[in-house]
Amino acid sequence: MDPLVSIIMGSTSDLPVMEKAADILNDFEVPFEVIALSAHRTPEEVERFSREAQGKGIKVIIAGAGMAAHLPGVIAAQTTLPVIGVPVKASLEGWDSILSILQMPPGIPVATVGLNAARNAGLLAIQLLALSDTGLQDKLTRFKEDLKKKVISANQELTSIKKYPFKTN
Amino acid sequence: MDPLVSIIMGSTSDLPVMEKAADILNDFEVPFEVIALSAHRTPEEVERFSREAQGKGIKVIIAGAGMAAHLPGVIAAQTTLPVIGVPVKASLEGWDSILSILQMPPGIPVATVGLNAARNAGLLAIQLLALSDTGLQDKLTRFKEDLKKKVISANQELTSIKKYPFKTN
Amino acid sequence: MDPLVSIIMGSTSDLPVMEKAADILNDFEVPFEVIALSAHRTPEEVERFSREAQGKGIKVIIAGAGMAAHLPGVIAAQTTLPVIGVPVKASLEGWDSILSILQMPPGIPVATVGLNAARNAGLLAIQLLALSDTGLQDKLTRFKEDLKKKVISANQELTSIKKYPFKTN
Amino acid sequence: MDPLVSIIMGSTSDLPVMEKAADILNDFEVPFEVIALSAHRTPEEVERFSREAQGKGIKVIIAGAGMAAHLPGVIAAQTTLPVIGVPVKASLEGWDSILSILQMPPGIPVATVGLNAARNAGLLAIQLLALSDTGLQDKLTRFKEDLKKKVISANQELTSIKKYPFKTN
């Protein structure tokens, strides 16, 4: 089983955030790998990974980093695979990582998700893979249905609140 | 007893903030309902609710959401009832929800209150209803008097501080 | 004809923004007055106006101000009528007026609209008045229909773009 | 020729930004459509479009909006296709549109690009399509080569600066 998605992080301190991407990929039964690479400490390894990813069958790269978060952009510079960037909150409420990932210059896009939103990054990767995988497409449709069901159960919880005489539902 | 106000939230995680709207409506004896609806997970239900609210006697809608908080605006797009938006602090100190609710485009206003200010949202709903309900109007007048009394009791507390020889009151 | 809405501004320098509220109220044939009052330069007049507004038939107050924009909040402190606040951009990209109007303390809500969004403030006032005026309600419904038509004409404009060989519509 | 990419904008005022997405798609000979849809003014049309897009062969949706920019998120809520969001600068230096698009809640990702970066949105769409189109893949590789050549010509320009006696290149 070859991986379709690479989850990249600069250090294991980002793991508590980035493992949510692994969780959702695993739930959807999408094979993936998890690698530590640092734009600043292992630039050659980043370059080698970026150039070889497509050849070994990777379809999407998810890269997370905090502070001056160069990793997603530096990978995107060296591959034509889509790169999903996850700003990790590490300093300044996360503004530094958001802007370092989002505001890429013309020609080198990074598909940025919200702060610490590694789970959404995993879902976005699945959406990309589902473009050519009807099995994944079906799972996504069921996933959306499940999201709705959570709202229904939330409504049951809200309806069960009985402490307000003037609450009518 | 039919509800006059709908309190809408995206998930029960917003309940600790949004129940302050329920508290004040209940104190003023205004009938209300509490519903979970998500602009992103149950868009059809949001649409159905928005279109039917006026017909079932709702006068004001209070909608709270965090992050990219689309719920108040999406409801406002589909009703001519006034919609009060409550930015809920969930990420980025709340700036994302404030701007996602406040900065609505021309033609679709949302009456935005402060961050996490669901109690003020409830009061604003009461002010709207009081335009055609003199009983509510009287209660609001008494409520404002009570606010003053809290300042008076605060003054008593401040006057009772005796540790400063150079404090004159 | 007695006014139902008061449009308040601190100085005539706010008129280019605030007159958009007058425009939409006039379009909806809602009688209104336009008054200059300053929380900081004419506090007694603000107080008198706020206390007398309801008695003379005003239903909604729209107040706009820039910088440390205290006017909407100071009016709201002295009336139980709903007050719609319009942050006017005058310094610091408008952040000062947004926060000075939006972040009112508990007990004194201001229904805040977006930066310079006086037209939305006017619309919100109309939505409040329409709660007890079916004629206004009908006009609002037609107004929403007209908003849709603008999108249709926008689509015609986009369809008419012919410079792209690979554009399919 | 059926479109593979939909470029969506709320009004033609966003066209000067969004047409850069059309430019790059056209350059890569990717068939696309350009549609005006408003999350707030035509919610039913947004819903219909979102549900029908996949069935008619669309693979990627690019949606741009300014201010409280709900359009990309509202579309993403109603399709499993990947949605690329373009924050358009219209107020508050663009912070409102960035946060309204980027900070989507769990379960509904939007692939956000930089402020006004519609060209990068188009490129990202091409990168997704190239996952299953080797012709596009080759074009992307050449495109990256061309980016390098611009840096080479920039160097020639810098080398030609002769006004500094102490400049050595």
Added chain:
Amino acid sequence: MDPLVSIIMGSTSDLPVMEKAADILNDFEVPFEVIALSAHRTPEEVERFSREAQGKGIKVIIAGAGMAAHLPGVIAAQTTLPVIGVPVKASLEGWDSILSILQMPPGIPVATVGLNAARNAGLLAIQLLALSDTGLQDKLTRFKEDLKKKVISANQELTSIKKYPFKTN
């Protein structure tokens, strides 16, 4: 002993911040009063206080408030006494109170100190009083000397650090 300085706060929740102003005034043996007044809940009392302060011998007013902090500005509007504003951090990291106090419109200045900096507000009041009180002036001079001594003792602490072989002092 009549008070020379009034310390005003909107509620006793601001006391932990504002009492630092009382501490320093007491240390300098400047008589002062501490009063709760709310721009929004007791506007008439604010007006009466502001108009009577000068007549009863007050020289400087220190006013602290959080969120949309109108209190210092509203007082300044109704007196010609200098008003020192203390932004109290209560929401949004304190940005709302800073901007609501600092960005006063032309004609009504408030002497703003840093976030939660009530002690500095007290010192500034003492500096104003010292303009016509040589006793206070002497105390201020000694106070500045004491500030220096703290730096000297800090140096002794730093010199005593012995864990670094390559530290030379």
Added chain:
Amino acid sequence: MDPLVSIIMGSTSDLPVMEKAADILNDFEVPFEVIALSAHRTPEEVERFSREAQGKGIKVIIAGAGMAAHLPGVIAAQTTLPVIGVPVKASLEGWDSILSILQMPPGIPVATVGLNAARNAGLLAIQLLALSDTGLQDKLTRFKEDLKKKVISANQELTSIKKYPFKTN
């Protein structure tokens, strides 16, 4: 005639902002001096000025600067006279100068006014001087009356707007 107020600026590029302080002092017939001093380029001169100001009869110092605006704080460090700081907008919308002046550490307050608000700085200086000068006090009272009159004339201007059939005043 000895000056009572020193207006200090780092360079003549700040003159268009800072001369508004001179204008208002001159209007109130308060003698003042205008001096260029730079915390970074002429630190010794700043020190000499700060130490000698009180001895030569100066009562208040107004200091304006932009960017990392150290001048007001550096002066305040070396005198016990009250220092009024004027943040001058030169970069980053003025946030750098606001924070560099406002957020002084404990023990060294600077009375900060709004961005570019040199006129308010001048007025604040006059308010301080008026504490011991009844002539100035009378002028301030008349000044406040004049502020009100401007609102009255603004009202006349607003009343004269006749283009709205539904405007009632």
Added chain:
Amino acid sequence: MDPLVSIIMGSTSDLPVMEKAADILNDFEVPFEVIALSAHRTPEEVERFSREAQGKGIKVIIAGAGMAAHLPGVIAAQTTLPVIGVPVKASLEGWDSILSILQMPPGIPVATVGLNAARNAGLLAIQLLALSDTGLQDKLTRFKEDLKKKVISANQELTSIKKYPFKTN
């Protein structure tokens, strides 16, 4: 004559800002080179340059970039030479470039100067070189003297203002 300083920029659009570094280096007669390198478009060239710089005699690298400005950090990752980063204002008032350069992770510092402050970057490079070059040291001392003289001439300009009867100098 071999260069001691490399001035690097991503594209010639940064030249109007970055040439101020060249100006000051040239004034101090420090040999330098000017090169275009892009972290995202020519990553291999950045790597080659960074690794070879020290060997060819470069002592300091000045790198400027806008938006998600990765260039200074990516160079710093691959050399032990000091790298001075110049945030160039290109979007979002420059906050993106400031944070992308300043907030480097542990182990890879970039010496950041202010927004668009290429001249200061050049001066900082000269200060580093002067550590082992007494000729440069003397020039720096004279440069600081000249800075003072500009303040003196500013004072003459301020003294020459004669329009204020109450101006005393």
Added chain:
Amino acid sequence: MDPLVSIIMGSTSDLPVMEKAADILNDFEVPFEVIALSAHRTPEEVERFSREAQGKGIKVIIAGAGMAAHLPGVIAAQTTLPVIGVPVKASLEGWDSILSILQMPPGIPVATVGLNAARNAGLLAIQLLALSDTGLQDKLTRFKEDLKKKVISANQELTSIKKYPFKTN
């Protein structure tokens, strides 16, 4: 052994941040001193230190401060030695100290590192010293190698995660 680097802080409350600079200098066996100096409380001592530093053999100055952090800039104003500024987070999430240090006016650069990044400040000082010290240069090269090794061990940790059936590495 004479110190080559001075680590300056305003008070011992900055020690937990600033001692990371001492740690790394000590690790590299660079002699240093640690001194408390306050721009606001001991301006004369700052001046004396700044003027004498070069004469006593100091090559680089590291200065850290919080809030309106004038210390690095005030030192830089009075020496031609390179000054590395460390913004210390003490209020407002650290924005005040970042801007007060980074945004120095033309002519007086401060080499700013990230928020609380005293360790990077120490490393930057070592990089400067290594320009004329091949022993230090070798240590820096080994230090960079060690940074890479941490990434390798992070990879081992990531590879050892076995809870995901669809994880392939």
